[in-house]
Amino acid sequence: EPEVTQTPSHQVTQMGQEVILRCVPISNHLYFYWYRQILGQKVEFLVSFYNNEISEKSEIFDDQFSVERPDGSNFTLKIRSTKLEDSAMYFCASSDRKNYGYTFGSGTRLTVV
């Protein structure tokens, strides 16, 4: 069964550093997403991406965050200057059409120290 692949599975970074989280969505999917889950809390929507642009973003997704699909297969989330409160599990997801069951990646656990 096709999978969404996320790398790395765990990243530790120092406060103020830039991080890039990587995702390879399912190849024929057109809609891409990032979600965040702070430890022990609910999963929160960050951003959706369609047709090479952001289609919707939450208030969490401020100027410190950006997304990119640089080469037609990868989908990245960049955090420019990490803060302690950015520590969370970040999930990438993709969908082949609106409102179909998402496929989530296995997540990247980001720890900011």
Place this chain on the structure above:
Amino acid sequence: AQKVTQAQTEISVVEKEDVTLDCVYETRDTTYYLFWYKQPPSGELVFLIRRNSFDEQNEISGRYSWNFQKSTSSFNFTITASQVVDSAVYFCALSSSGGYNKLIFGAGTRLAVHP
């Protein structure tokens, strides 16, 4: 505004018991979709079911069943004859047909099944 409420924070049962996880949602949209996801201790999100707002038929998949009632805005999930492997956090989620399909998650219910 859209909202998903999972009032049960934690449930503890003994193996072979039946357990129902509650989900209540709020939306003004007439077309929407409801989901259940399982998050085992390993952390990934496992898709269980999607239901659209026009399909109120209950669904059964093995030991899992779902009861969708628009009249009470509920989409409850029952595990029959629970097993230790069912121990996980279960999330209910909602999305509307408009926009680009962001999922609004409930806070989750942690299910512990003891031998």
